[in-house]
Amino acid sequence: RIPCSVYFSRVSFHLYHFIRCVAKAWSTAEEPAPIPSRSRPRSTRADQVFERAADPSNVTRSPKPPERSMKYNMAASLTSQEEQLVKDFMKVVNDQRISHSAGLLTWNAAVKFMMARKFDIRRALALYEAHENTRYREGLCTFDPTTDPLKGELETGKFTVLPTRDSSGAAITMFTASKHWPLESSHRVTLQGVVYQLDVALESLESQRCGIVFIYNMTGSRYQNFDYELSQKILNLLKGAYPARLKKVLIVSAPLWFKAPFRILRLFVREKLRDRVTTVSLDQLSLHVPYNALPRELGGNLSLNHKAWLLHCLKSMANRYSASSGEAPPPLPALVQPPLGEEDLTEGEEDASSAALPTPADLLVGVHEKHNCEEREKEVEVIKRQGDGQDPAAEPPLEAPPPMAEEEEECPSSASSSSQWEGQGGVTLEEFIGQLQVKGRKGLYQEYSQLKAKGPQGTFLTARLKANQCKNRYTDVLCYDHSRVTLARRGDDEDSTYINANFVDGYRHKNAFISTQGPLPKTYCDFWRMVWEQRCAVIVMTTRTFERGRGKCGQYWPAAVKASTDFDGLFRVTTLSADPKPDYIQAELELHNYETKETRLVSHLQFTSWPDYGVPDSALAMLAFRGVVRDKQAQALASMEPKWEGHPLGPPIVVHCSAGIGRTGTFITLDICILQLEEEGRVDVRSTVERIRSQRAFSIQMPDQYVFCHLALLEFALLRGLLQDVALDGFEDDDDRGGSDSE
Template structure:
């Protein structure tokens, strides 16, 4: 297996050493050999290199393996061989857009009477151990899909589900990014106490119940097998052959440090000078209680042999029907539709008022909100946002040496979120550029909002690109519009040409023309160190001179291309990037860096939230962005556009079949 040392920072290496010192001291007292370095890294990486959390995970992992008999695997002989060949659990050869490994448990292939918990868990852990050999899986985590398509109650084993969730959440050295329950039958939804799990913030963000079309919101179709609406032809036998060649047995299966009695296994982190606040295990008391209530409630609800027959009757009476969002039917109430939609997620921050929903909204609620508000109501909502006083200062931007660096005198960078350039200590004013960090959904500094570079700031712009390790530049304007200069030509426009700005050379390595945007591959070279990096420049050219795009599909296609290029560039960067799995900040600019820039960032952030949680919060997203980049979303039409674009996104992903907004009251208003 690859030595992990080369992938760690000095700080991370030091924490691994601290972890190993404590673990090996205990192993020595138990007459066990030292822990392998790569194994220690897995536990540390799974808990973000926090020693006390990794110790709890290590102890829980050892206890679970001992208790469930997850050792001495023999995949070439029964019963494990037969279990693996069922294909009920597998690891896909593809990954999601963040780099996470994708695992699938197919419920209709599991028959509790034919497979013991021990053998089923052995089949699952044996394959996970192989998947965890990948550094990318260790860094980016795993997604667990519980596929319930075509399953019946006879396939369901509540105790096994409890064990799998407990293992993945708190007793296995991999980051559990998401649990996606696909196509849950009515008999599973009825006792929906699994919502209790969502109340705990970490689990609430990670567990979703989705139907088949909604699955593509979480995982690209290209990464899914055709059975789940994707294009991948699954070869489970090839995966098993890879597992056999990898020979993972002996790495995570080493439980020689475990005490003879599992009940005495909490010695490790109890002895760690009180660093663990929770001495009852890797899950908090509340999480364990909720998990227990979930499984027991499902069991108690369906322990009658006649239950499945009853469910089939109910199922016929409650076929899911997609209605026009502004229409109603007597036999399906709004409450019923919202209850079905709530299977996506549960969010305690949701708030309602008489004039419509505020804050996080489910898709159905979001549509009702638009129907109630109309264009005029959204204009008024935007006016409320714009009327709020600014929440920051612009002292650095207003300094005399920095004033010429601002394209517009009234569009400045907040002090608290501005991007700082590296500069000599005796020339502090040189650290200024008109740019601010902006958070995305569950990602700090996901973007940099900046103005269209001026000729005098070209070198500053490329210095920022280099220092922030940005891989993608998003430009949402033309250089000239309506005979007015919107942005300088800061990159070489012709292929196979280059320009120098300050300490940087920018080479045009190729141009691709699409209907609505232009993609330029650039090579950025630091002339002082003679090191280079590939940067993708994407320019959206279909924003009309007045107003906003008539259809959001062009912008949504552009946004998909941006995310695709970011993901591809991140793969090329590989282990050189050790921070957030979505990669370094994407630089976004128009002319002022607030109107179209804010619109693009709002759309991307809201789509990320919809994909991850099933919720939408345009207003909250805009307010958060404006706190980091003043005046973002410059015009009311841009605010309206964000709402309508999200509906087009839902239509394009099959989440909606039709939308009737005939009374929305169209009007034209100039945007940047």
């Protein structure tokens, strides 16, 4: 059993991305019709069954306005200018495909991409690039629908294309949630089933012209059937990586656990799009889709023959991928290849997708407007010193420090007597919302750039000593001298006092946190020494040990329950219990000191829902996790022996990710801002980030993390009832990074 608030937050987190994806999923309002299709071979009986049901004359439709019909007629063929643009598009794409020994893109396929982006070559290239990258990344290059696992996936009927259309002529697709079991079907196979059928549906001129309606049928489904990551991938595909128009999303028979958070999360969707993503009952569904166009399971009178549709798909695929068509699916090298070099880079790391494409007459200028928001867990703004042969330990500070006397005045020392968060500052919630409405995402990006422009506010002399270099996970993520955690000296070893960790003040709480990197095998013992010496009772880990096949943090505690590990004869750590939750893992550890013969309990809380790229699309899971962290800290404080005599909120909480600056800084920022909001009713994200960065260099590493902190506070306020309603219409309007084709 879990508290209602945690359950609500968990469900809301799963829904949030569903809503955010839909917010940008609408293509342009007017889309030119595709060119006439190729001549079709003789139909099989299965084709005839499907085509007879799909005949527009068999579907109840509202009368079309004359101007709409005129638009359709005018779009039946291409103008000479449009034809030339298609040729230019094909030249760029096919030159690239030839260089990778891939098959040529056909005229019909090229027209689909160009029509989807109003014959804007730059946007069409971006769409094509996203399309190819998505197929490559998700394993959607080739399909074999005649063998398992794809054959079995298709036969479940969880996704299908109805042989009918809505009143505007849009094709109707349906995903039946009750038929999907996340533990039994991988995302790759499910996506293959969806794309395989969409490829066939989009061969229809009318489907290209009128778009598609996506029905998410939740009738009879349970929470175990809901897969938010799969929903995210499908909607991301439809919104900006597939040449189709997503006209409407209808969520049918949504259960109560879905409806309540859905109403709140819709507030973040632009107003004019709210009517396009709708929860409806079976009775209300006919207001959006004609009764005769719906299958019986949705209250219509259509007898759905999914087997006939699959046979139609099989024949269509064979025709499209025959030798004569020239559209054999290539081993898809995208215009921009997957990121090169998965190994950890150090200074000067650059997004591989930012490489310029070959372009005649500058056709591709501006294609790469998207920003790769991958959490790199380290600062990438540091300029690499190339070819100087300089030892990193001998490098001067990243920024020339002021004289030591001035530094002590300006830099918040960990030895000072009070926290930085003493006086009131910031703005009220209402003012905060107003600022967000004015700034938008673009304005927050600019604000973050101003913060980063200030550079480091201290020296890194100890971190750069030769003996300490091997203790730093990344050569460009170092530890401030003025706020570093100093370990007790071990005998005569002068270098035994260093660990890449900094004290960070909380809200009116001196040294509330220790920001540190993910421990390396050679620093495991140092990490536990720090935990012991600072009497830390809670460890917050915001990364997985491996992400995308890369080591992000060492396994510094026993992975198995009841297992024990010794560290240099100083400590023994035993995992007493481990309780996996949907968004985090809660473990209880026993830390035994061999020298003092004492034993302490330490709570280890690992957040596992942070995505491999970017930031979470909702802070709800993180907010719930933060609540668990605070509860564990309070419990530990109450049972601490000898009694804690320091700050009422207890000893420092250890927070780490991989480098200890990105997700770590994000978590600490949220905690401070939430405490200030609860205590003062005011918010001051910018000043909070500035202060954290003054104690742990480069904290809050990416602009999207900065934006995430702002939106997370709104979600917190909504959940706590501090806000009844909030509208952020247009928040994303000036953001070109999403690749949306929305109006």
